[in-house]
Amino acid sequence: MSNLGPTYSTRPVLRVNLKTLKQNYMSLQKLVGKKTKVAASVKADAYGLGAHRVGRTLYGAGCRTFFVATAGEGKIVREAVGDNASIYVLNGPAPRDLTLFFGSQLKPVISSMIQAYAWADATKEVKRPPYSAVHIDTGLNRLGFPDDEFEKLVTNKKLFDRLKVDHVMSHLACAPDKTSPFNREQLQKFRKQSSRLPVLPLSFSNSAGIYLGDAYHFQLVRPGISLYGGIATDDPSQEVSQPVVSLMAPVLQLRYLQTGDKLGYNSTFVAKTEMLIAIVGAGYADGIPVIWSSSDEGAVGHATLQKRRVPILGRVSMDLTALDVTGLKKKPRIGDWAEFLGDNLESDAHAAKTINYELLTNIGSRVRREYV
């Protein structure tokens, strides 16, 4: 098939730059200084990038604490980073997950008295049970001990000791907005509540929280999106991280439209002039959102080809997307790569009316992860 580029497959590719990932980790570590360690949030398959390779890379950069959502995710990270690291499971312990917790030495994050009693029970006859963390809710009202239950925990020293707590955490609600008074309210509450427990390493900040300043750093910070190159706050000029991921789709076919020709499902696009279209092999099953389909008002989503932004035309379909390549200097070849995300992650998220996080976690399992 010599007339097609030799590296061309119809399968889309997510290019993950592990060097930049490592650099982002180092930049954040430099930012918080020596008194604070940088942990990594690698939940949801490291935000779609692949928890195994991301975990190993960050371990290589010095990371020794990882946060996942479920015990199944914890097992994958344990296999990637070896025994010399802490892995906390944010969504807590559960009966069906106990073998995973014990088998992979995962530390549950305890968020309620029900969980505290359950974990204490479950570990009663285990020889060397994993340590655990306590999550204090300070106003997000998602997971974490509410005030009344925290009161019960603090006054039940026997139970607390049985949990073998080695870390205390909370989570910010409005960290991207530096001006929100709620950040300081949560900080004060976290200080107050955590001071009622024995002295233990504390963590409070996600990526955005890091940029709120030293007072928010404590002993550990838990960035996610900043490691993966996404903007975390309302003031990107402050941020240190660089783009890590590009979603690449191969050009499968080129076609000319004549004036009046319709394109895609529901014929939502009609050519007003002669055009050259590239059909690329990635659709909403791969992470190109349907909402990027062009509307009556014009283009919504874009890709990058030959270093130029080219608009998506018509409806994004499950496995395919049509790009207007009329304006490019060179006619693309079959097998050329169209790039999504990359340097344009933020504007791409804006066009999808969602957050950069969701674009990353929606990248489909069919997409081959390629680490460079």
Place this chain on the structure above:
Amino acid sequence: MSNLGPTYSTRPVLRVNLKTLKQNYMSLQKLVGKKTKVAASVKADAYGLGAHRVGRTLYGAGCRTFFVATAGEGKIVREAVGDNASIYVLNGPAPRDLTLFFGSQLKPVISSMIQAYAWADATKEVKRPPYSAVHIDTGLNRLGFPDDEFEKLVTNKKLFDRLKVDHVMSHLACAPDKTSPFNREQLQKFRKQSSRLPVLPLSFSNSAGIYLGDAYHFQLVRPGISLYGGIATDDPSQEVSQPVVSLMAPVLQLRYLQTGDKLGYNSTFVAKTEMLIAIVGAGYADGIPVIWSSSDEGAVGHATLQKRRVPILGRVSMDLTALDVTGLKKKPRIGDWAEFLGDNLESDAHAAKTINYELLTNIGSRVRREYV
């Protein structure tokens, strides 16, 4: 952990009802009658349901023709269904995929002269190369031979013979809308163009096309969404398929909100009265779209608990979603399942301002597939 339900894990679950899947296949077969065979579109991991189990189940129901998007998907289906079935790869042949095509006897769908020459070349010295299909574009302007290239194919008998074509297809643009005149235009063009090739089995209709009537059925129809329980047309009353999938998220924590309490990221929800909230273990990484977050105007997305619809409150996060369970008769227990999709797939898609297809293909890889 006896105070937590024994079957409870923090991992969300996609329940796939294979019996209903089989029934949907049979209903569609009955609808099109004996002269037409029902193939299955199992691309994008069978729309997120799992191509291996779906492929096997449909094979058991009598299906002998499958359509996938990429060769990698074809390999998975081949392993599931054995040698006695045709598997067509819609996105065509590509140099890097040749070993998959030959190794798993996959049939490429040829959409252009470039592909035709490339496939003829690639199979020149292969002993028993797979058959192929020809895709004629009839106005969708996505993949498929454009008129000028089709002219070249028709007049190059030598090339055509080398492709060993055993199937000719096209694809509808506006099938959900029975009243669209474009359906008939495409049909006429498909008849005209296909008549210029040797007599071969033809396929034209996706799920929606089936409901356009006998004239659209030919020898083979290629439903996808109708197999998986999604509505395919603008007139659901006509349709025969039943719901197949439910996305289940376990209740991880219950919490009371007092008047004025904020909930979730950016504190977008503020309680106007005392409320009971269930935090469930699934978020946008699992397929609960961010756009289901509640807005200033009220709830957007819902789940089902105790057979009642309960609204999502605040921002959907990556691994967690908050539900208002104040109005339920019984207080939910930890480990109870909240259901998304299921009987509400269509209204759920409407709330997400997208199509049922995208809700299915966005179900994350962390979600355990459970077949019942």
